[in-house]
Amino acid sequence: MVGVQGVRVGRQHVDLALGFIIGTAFATLVDSLANDVIMQFVAAVFGQPDFSALKFVLNDSEIRYGAFLTAMVNFLLLGAVLFALVKLLRKAGLGSFRAQGSRECPYCKEFVPVDALKCKWCTADIEPAQAEEEDAPLIADRTRTGE
Structure with a gap:
């Protein structure tokens, strides 16, 4: 324009x-x-x-x-x-209110979103720096299966 x-x-x-x-x-x-x-x-x-x-x-x-x-x-x-x-x-359900920014994956050292549950590069499970409410069941299920 x-x-x-x-x-x-x-x-x-x-x-x-x-x-x-x-x-x-x-x-x-x-x-x-x-x-x-x-x-x-x-x-x-x-x-x-x-x-x-x-x-x-x-x-x-x-x-x-x-x-x-x-x-x-x-x-x-x-x-x-x-x-x-x-x-x-x-x-x-209106708008995009997801966390913004990135952080380093602790395993492969590539940058991933701050709310990522899995690294898109090495596919390792990672703890999100900022967890969303809808991610709570996934995180709880991950900790249950990891025990």
């Missing part, structure tokens, strides 16, 4: 741009959830919708710890929503 001023734009770049745009919109949505819904519950309990006004003075310096608390609550909410979304997508 050719983009602006004849620069070649690959599918990866378009996917990355779309991911960035959707991520920004999603962050705005979660920020609205935090400010317009959750923090309003905080206002109902504590009497103010955010903690931005909380501060103390130390040696003529104003320490605004309330703004930090508000930002931390927003960050934790964003993390919780993203965690729940990934769990939901994984349970629905």
